[in-house]
Each structure stands twice: as structure tokens, then as C-alpha cells.
Amino acid sequence: MINYKTYSYEENEHLYGPGKRLLLFTQGCSLHCKGCVNKHLWQFGVGANITVEEVLELCQDVEGITFHGGEPLDQSGGVLEIVKALKSAGKTVILFTGYQYKELSKSSQKRVWSLSDLVVSGRYIEEKRNIYLQFRGSTNQRVYRHKGKYKDYQIKDGKSVAIIRLNENGEMQSRGFRNQELEELLQEITKR
Numbered sequence: 001m002i003n004y005k006t007y008s009y010e011e012n013e014h015l016y017g018p019g020k021r022l023l024l025f026t027q028g029c030s031l032h033c034k035g036c037v038n039k040h041l042w043q044f045g046v047g048a049n050i051t052v053e054e055v056l057e058l059c060q061d062v063e064g065i066t067f068h069g070g071e072p073l074d075q076s077g078g079v080l081e082i083v084k085a086l087k088s089a090g091k092t093v094i095l096f097t098g099y100q101y102k103e104l105s106k107s108s109q110k111r112v113w114s115l116s117d118l119v120v121s122g123r124y125i126e127e128k129r130n131i132y133l134q135f136r137g138s139t140n141q142r143v144y145r146h147k148g149k150y151k152d153y154q155i156k157d158g159k160s161v162a163i164i165r166l167n168e169n170g171e172m173q174s175r176g177f178r179n180q181e182l183e184e185l186l187q188e189i190t191k192r
């Protein structure tokens with residue numbers, strides 16, 4: 001079981017990986033990068049709990065899961081149980097983590113890392129921000145390909161992608177990276 005904030009189904013390869021995926025944001029992060037846009041995900045234990053069986057059920061019709069955070073490896077025991085079950089079911093796993101491998105101290109963290117098909121690793125460093133990278137928000141972050149379906153995956157940098165959604169109350173949810181053009185367009189729209 002893990003504590004999470006939210007999940008959704010996404011088909012946006014540039015941001016979250018190939019195919020239709022369950023995007024799951026874990027709740028709680030101990031790393032506290034300066035400039036993090038997900039500060040609401042830092043506090044531990046204030047999300048909802050989800051079991052391995054529930055995640056498996058949610059993943060029936062997807063290519064795989066993408067763990068985002070929050071920091072998935074701060075809940076590595078629970079995340080590992082989910083990863084093992086999903087891999088047994090033939091699903092792919094993409095892990096976004098602020099840790100580098102050399103910082104991992106728990107065997108469960110290392111196991112989640114090695115079982116993941118793609119790992120996007122490293123702190124977000126505000127001074128190294130670049131909105132034209134695939135998966136990463138700053139140039140220090142690295143993508144690791146492991147054996148399996150994505151072993152030859154080619155990273156495609158060079159474009160900026162954002163997803164803007166309005167909910168039923170007219171509130172805007174934004175994910176990804178907003179370039180200047182989009183910022184200006186959104187400012188225009190919100191003025192109306």
C-alpha cells in the first residue's frame with residue numbers, strides 16, 4: 001500500500017512515456033528542491049491510500065504505470081510491491097525520482113530502480129531549468145533505460161509540451177512546461 005495524491009490516465013509520451021499510462025502522483029517528498037512546482041506533494045501521510053490490487057485493477061487497459069511525485073522512493077516498500085505485481089502482469093514501469101542511484105540506501109529503493117523500464121533521476125535544479133527536454137525539468141536530470149521494452153528508447157528533446165485542463169468549476173489544471181507563447185495566451189484567456 002502507498003499514500004498518493006492523485007492519478008489519471010495519460011497518453012502523452014513527451015511528458016509521461018509511451019502508450020496509454022496510469023500516471024500516479026505519490027504523496028510525500030523529503031527532498032525539497034528549490035522551485036519545485038509540486039510543493040503540495042511534500043507532506044507525508046495526507047493523501048489517500050491505495051493497495052496493490054487496486055493499482056492492478058486500474059492498470060488493466062494500459063501499457064504501464066508512471067510514478068511521479070512527491071517522491072516515489074520515499075515509499076519504496078509499498079512502491080516495490082506494486083512494481084513487482086505490475087511487471088508480473090506484463091506492464092511497463094516508468095519512475096520519476098529526485099534521487100540519484102548512489103544516494104539509495106534501502107534495498108527496496110534499489111529494487112524499484114532496477115525493475116523500472118525507464119528511470120528519470122535527479123533533483124530539480126532551478127538554475128538549470130530547461131523547458132525543452134523530454135521528461136526532465138532541468139539539465140542535470142538523467143534518463144536511464146533498462147533491459148526490456150524500452151531498452152532502445154530514444155529521448156526526444158527540443159520541444160515544450162504542456163497539458164491545460166479546465167474542470168467542471170472552470171478551474172485550470174496545468175501540467176508539463178509552459179513556454180512564453182502559452183503563458184501569454186493563458187493570460188489573454190483569463191482576462192476575458
Ligand code: SF4
Nearest residue numbers: 029032033036070098
Ligand atoms: S524531488 Fe520532485 S517532488 Fe520532490 S522536491 Fe524535488 S521536484 Fe519536488
